[in-house]
Amino acid sequence: MPEEESMDPMNTVTCTAPVNIAVIKYWGKRDEDLILPINSSLSVTLHQDQLKTTTTVATSRSFLEDRLWLNGKEEDINHSRLQSCLREIRRLARKRRSDGDAGLNLTGLSQRVHICSVNNFPTAAGLASSAAGFACLVYTLAQAFGVEGELSGIARQGSGSACRSMYGGFVQWIMGKDDDGKDSLAQQVEPETHWPELRILVLVASAERKLVGSTSGMQTSVQTSCLLKHRADAVVPDRMVQMINAVQKKDFTTFAELTMKDSNQFHATCLDTYPPIFYLNNVSRQVINLVHRYNAHYGKTRVAYTFDAGPNAVIFTLERHVPEFVSVVQHFFPPEINGGQFIKGLPVKDSLLPEDLVKAIGLEPMPKGISYVISTKPGPGPCVVQDPSEHLIGSNGLPKTTV
Amino acid sequence: MPEEESMDPMNTVTCTAPVNIAVIKYWGKRDEDLILPINSSLSVTLHQDQLKTTTTVATSRSFLEDRLWLNGKEEDINHSRLQSCLREIRRLARKRRSDGDAGLNLTGLSQRVHICSVNNFPTAAGLASSAAGFACLVYTLAQAFGVEGELSGIARQGSGSACRSMYGGFVQWIMGKDDDGKDSLAQQVEPETHWPELRILVLVASAERKLVGSTSGMQTSVQTSCLLKHRADAVVPDRMVQMINAVQKKDFTTFAELTMKDSNQFHATCLDTYPPIFYLNNVSRQVINLVHRYNAHYGKTRVAYTFDAGPNAVIFTLERHVPEFVSVVQHFFPPEINGGQFIKGLPVKDSLLPEDLVKAIGLEPMPKGISYVISTKPGPGPCVVQDPSEHLIGSNGLPKTTV
Incomplete structure (x- = not known):
């Protein structure tokens, strides 16, 4: 890692994403690689004031490889489901560029990413941290690479139930029928404001x-x-x-x-x-x-x-x-x-x-x-964090705190 | 209750019956009164050397009413399932008499019964005591009233799984299709000697x-x-x-x-x-x-x-x-x-x-x-106890031991 003074400019974005709890349960895949379920499911998104994942993605020409830190500890980025999400986001970003839609962050497309993610609740609590984690990863990567639109199909490839964490309120994951999984997506049924009691x-x-x-x-x-x-x-x-x-x-x-x-x-x-x-x-x-x-x-x-x-x-x-x-x-x-x-x-x-x-x-x-x-109570879907002081990655491209 | 010296002659018979354990389970009735199941089941009869019910039935003109003692304590004989079994046995005995088959015990037909039943295992152990209990009741009543032939359909009306305790070894309870339950019967698949290991x-x-x-x-x-x-x-x-x-x-x-x-x-x-x-x-x-x-x-x-x-x-x-x-x-x-x-x-x-x-x-x-x-290990079905000293009812028509 080069010293800070010699580093190329870094693009940093931080987002949060919620936990969801299924009331019609997802259990069983018809396709293990694409993570396609054997039935549709429905969940309530929990409020991020209580339970959320925060993820910072930084891109820079100076980064030599993709790296990942979870709750302060560096983890193997080559985890296949993580790679699925990274690959899909980069594919969409390339597609957007080739479609001539010149976004702000397209320069980052060839750059490596540093990803840093933390939960505000103990992983050991046995709450569905992978759903919030993958939803946050996909949402933040999409911001970093200037990708917009339907992202639940990508989150789904990280962890099935993560697709439901891409929306607030009451969310269904429609199982879909296609072999390629293109129609296996999450959809908001009602927003978080629908049922205030x-x-x-x-x-x-x-x-x-x-x-x-x-x-x-x-x-x-x-x-x-x-x-x-x-x-x-x-x-x-x-x-x-x-x-x-x-x-x-x-x-x-x-x-x-x-x-x-x-x-x-x-x-x-x-x-x-x-x-x-x-x-x-x-x-x-x-x-x-x-x-x-x-x-x-x-x-x-x-x-x-x-x-x-x-x-x-x-x-x-x-x-x-x-x-x-x-x-x-x-x-x-x-x-x-x-x-x-x-x-x-x-x-x-x-x-x-x-x-x-x-x-x-x-x-x-x-x-x-x-x-x-x-x-x-029910809460909103993923959000961008505007305050730069809340980035989890410092100006040296590394997590601000590690264990 | 008259004193012993003034009592009319008493006919006493004692039998034992086994516990069975289902390996294809019975759970759910399609007819609550006749006890007809929603599926067939299969059980193994356990050996009576370890687990059995012993029942004595006594009949006498001197008895004024049907009475029942379970594990030394007098119980209400008007329990509807018990009454079903008594009624069915008496019906078969009458039928046999009207068919002209003069059995030994037909004199007892109009007489009241005293029934005394004990388990050689604690009821609190949660073993299926009702199956052995009703099997033993029906088998012993049949002996007392000179009834022979298919009895599992009667035991079934006492407690569903009791029909399987009417045979030794490996027993299926065929669910049957008839509304009157006539074809919902137990049948031995293999005797207790079939699988000695x-x-x-x-x-x-x-x-x-x-x-x-x-x-x-x-x-x-x-x-x-x-x-x-x-x-x-x-x-x-x-x-x-x-x-x-x-x-x-x-x-x-x-x-x-x-x-x-x-x-x-x-x-x-x-x-x-x-x-x-x-x-x-x-x-x-x-x-x-x-x-x-x-x-x-x-x-x-x-x-x-x-x-x-x-x-x-x-x-x-x-x-x-x-x-x-x-x-x-x-x-x-x-x-x-x-x-x-x-x-x-x-x-x-x-x-x-x-x-x-x-x-x-x-x-x-x-x-x-x-x-x-x-x-x-697997064991035989109900048996008649030949030794009169093992009768649970004494010559005064009452249980030898009560609690």
Whole structure:
């Protein structure tokens, strides 16, 4: 790396991208290389005030090779899915140039990139960091290379669910039919402003390493689970229609029940996989029972859960139910004494816990089962960060902080 | 109750019946009253030396009403399924008499019955005691009333899986098609002598009360799980053919893999039920992982698990693998120190536990997760007990022991 004084000019751009949580789950690919799914899926984009990835891309003639730093640690840039994204963005940039559209950043096309990416949440929390990560990478690279337009098909090639993080609010990933995957794209169903009362609580289960990664897990499921095939072919198409309808109408009951049923069915297909895959643990099951008993007590579906390929619960509810439900969670999962803050994110008012509610739920409290709760809501898609002081790469072309 | 000296003559008969464990699972009824299933199933009858129900039926003109004692405690005889069995047996006895077949016990037809039944295993162990119980009831009543021939259709009306306990060895319950259930019967596939090397280990998980009973559980599953419907319609028919074939050929690998897949699929449909039903707990999941890692270590399917509507594991293996596998179980589920006998039933030789096997399995031991192991094998169907001293009802018409 040349010294700063001898460096050619550097073009730097920084963007952020959100995490999304699927309410109709994606599990299983029909094409491993292009990352084409066996069914459509639908997600809610979480607000970046609570959960986001930030990525800086710098280009310069002085850079001798593409390099990548994730959360302060240099990583191998030759990861095939990362290379897919880089290749596709450069291809689009070349195409744009050959089409005669002279963008500002076209000089960077032949230049190497330095990429630096950080999450504002612990990777170990088991949140879908790859979706936010690849969405942010593709969005930032597109800015750096002056590429515009549909980018979800490129993000999809980094990590399937990353395509849904390219939009805010309520997003569907249409599975598509083409062999080349050109029609397997994300699309916004409703923006983040559509349903202002909707709230999301991420219940972070006490750390436990994922035994089976989702890439290999879904491969085994596709190969061995006959229930998964039936789900993809015969169950999900109807559910997508119902879910889009529920979102558009802001019909919480239908939204919540479909969300829970679809989470359960996804985990059912994991259990039908051979050998079976377990992502739910005792804490997850306690959350599931708690939610059903909470709703049963009120005779209404006030709260819904969903679980991805890990034990963390993501809870959907309406703003007015948040304080009470959080106090229920605190009661049945007593936090560590003298531990850090139990509720992070959007402030949650204190709430009295009715004695009859506690009795009606009637579960044995599970101390320390949940480390903390992130309180958030639907949020926007990827954004460009305007303030240059927030670039993660310094004027010497290297990350400002490393571990 | 009249005193003994003034009692009319009493006719007493005692029989025993076995527990069975399904390897193709029954879950879901198409008719709740007749107990007609949505799919066929297949089970192995466990040996009565280890697990059995014993039932004595006494008839006498002196008895004023039908009465029932279960495990020493008087129970309500008006339970509708019990009444179905009593009614059906009496109907067959009348039919036999009107057909002119003068049996020995026909005098008892108008008489009331006293029924006394005990299990030689703790009900709390969560073993399918209702199957053995109803099989034994129907078989013993048939003896008392001089009824012969096909009885599994009557046992089925007591408890679905009881029909399979009417035969020894390997038994299928053919779902049938008729609305009146006449063709929904059990049938022996192979007798208990067919596969002498086959061994069965019941791993009794530390007591945990069943949250959802199987009757209401399967009702909810039929109403809410679209995966269950697909399983019954499209998956089980092929599996029945494959399983019967594997049993007939004594093909352990196919038998074992189908057994595990079918257990997992049954529990998957429970999870796809709304609200979801969980029967597997942490101990069950540890057993599942242990079995897969054990088999993976040898590159062969030596051992299979299956779970009914509870956390107990039933293990199938061949005689030569029993000692080592039991020592694996003891290693990963260290029994309570100074507790009772860990291995009950058929004797199991001590076995050295290879260090590389322990490493290959690599699970965290779960102390006291399993209370004890019952070592058994396939066994015969219901039997008449000849020795009058074993009658559970004394000459006064009452149970010899009560609690």
